[in-house]
Amino acid sequence: MNYTNLSSRQSGFTLIEMVVTIVLIGITGVGITNFIGRSTQGMVDIAERQQIATIGWIVSEKVSRELRQALPNSIRIDGSCVEFVPIVAGTDYLTVPTLIAANNFEAVPFSNYSVNTTQDRVAIYPNTLTGLYSLSTPGTISGLVTSTAAGSTTNAIRINLAANHQFLTDSPTNRLYIVQDPVMYCFESDFLYRYSEYGFNSLMTTDEDDLNGQTVMGSRLSVGSFTYSAGTLSRSAVVNMAFDVTGDNGVTQAINQEVQIRNVP
Secondary structure, eight states, X not given: OOHXXXXXXHSSOOHHHHHXXXXXXXXXXXXXXXXXXXXXXXXXXXXHHHHHHHHHHHHHXXXXXXXXXBOTTOOEEETTEEEEOBEEEEEEBSOOOSSSOEEEEEEOOOSSOOOOTTXXXXXXXXXXXXXXXXXXXXXXXEEEEEEEEEOSSTTOEEEEEEEEEOBSSOOTTOEEEEEOSOEEEEEETTEEEEEOSSOOOSSOOOOGGGOOOOEEEEESEEEEEEEEEOOOSSSOEEEEEEEEEEOTTSOEEEEEEEEEEOOOO
């Protein structure tokens, strides 16, 4: 008998073994591919949700921080828009013109603030929205501040106005606010816009032709709206901001943020 030939015939794989091997490799490859694909898709979905959450957080935080500096009782709402007068500084006054108009008065020096003569105005006791934006005299908000100087009272400063102004009434706590031109946020066509430097208007307007200083604050935003609850003796005023953030794959995250507005004028 030829043992050499027998040994040669017994080595290698049969056709059935090769087919079974190929099938097993294919099944294993499909399983690995599905596992990797699902893991990758899961990571993509997580990244998308994180991006949506980040957009919502950044937008709501930016608006909230600025709204918290709003002058009391200066909030105006028009559905998808909110307008307010921003406070940039504050101090106590010694005297203010409430009986007759004047273009200067004395106050306690500001802490680390320099007057901006192109935008700064004085607000005294803003206890109501009525007439706040009209800049009339008598009125809550004065004309522009032109300068500050040493006052006649020791350690006091004199605040000089561009024109004579008469305030409606004294503040019970002698509180004085330095405010600037109104700011408006509007949800429009999946964007949140910030408008500024358009001046004071007695009536709120959302017409883009009447607004300046447009800045995009966020995108991929929908069904955005603002609501306002006036303050009471037991709580501060509250602005509620609601909107949806939509990701690239269609995932939507609803955002609802409440912002407390200082209540003491």
